[in-house]
Amino acid sequence: MGAGTVAWTAARRPTLAKGVVLVEPDCFHRLPEADPDELFEQSRTALNRASDRTVEEIVEEEYSELDATHARRLATGHLESDPAIAELARQGYPSPLVDALPDVSCRSLVLRSDVDVDQRVADLNAADSLLPGRLVHVPNAGHYVFRDSYDAAYKELQTFLRRL
Structure with missing residues (x-):
């Protein structure tokens, strides 16, 4: 977003x-057609799930089709994101x-x-x-x-x- x-x-x-x-x-x-609360729950769940894994596990499970450098950046972003940012999904665009x-x-x-x-x-x-x-x-x-x-x-x- x-x-x-x-x-x-x-x-x-x-x-x-x-x-x-x-x-x-x-x-x-x-x-999006999805309900904002539903988007919030999906985002929060994904961010919480990432916090229990290593960069390597996230790369392997979610980004294995990408080049290694880009995959590591995305996986690191998961780990460095506070699950509270999922609130953005609930607020959405006006x-x-x-x-x-x-x-x-x-x-x-x-x-x-x-x-x-x-x-x-x-x-x-x-x-x-x-x-x-x-x-x-x-x-x-x-x-x-x-x-x-x-x-x-x-x-x-x-x-x-x-x-x-």
Whole structure:
């Protein structure tokens, strides 16, 4: 929920940031269908379960398909996260993220996964309200944009930072 948190903060506190980068934000067009209390319980259970394991056990059980460095980062994140952060899942977004975009007044870059044409059109239409901002669908990227297509995502990020 990091990208959403950044976007909503930039929308509500327009003088706080000179620029924001949103990488594959969740709840871009719609809120999750799951009940917030259910999401809270799922998040809390996952975080509590992680606290009883080692990094190596988490990597083996949950991230064995990823490269070792990325898997260790994710597993370490599980162990360093306080289960109380699961409360974020209960609070959720006030509305879909597209509702916040018109109020984000700082320079913005949205990096999205590579999706079909209909979804691209919907994303780009939503990003029309993001001024000054740019939405980029990163080729060959899924939810983990930088892991999936690092070079392309990094070039977009470098270009954005140079223009800040």
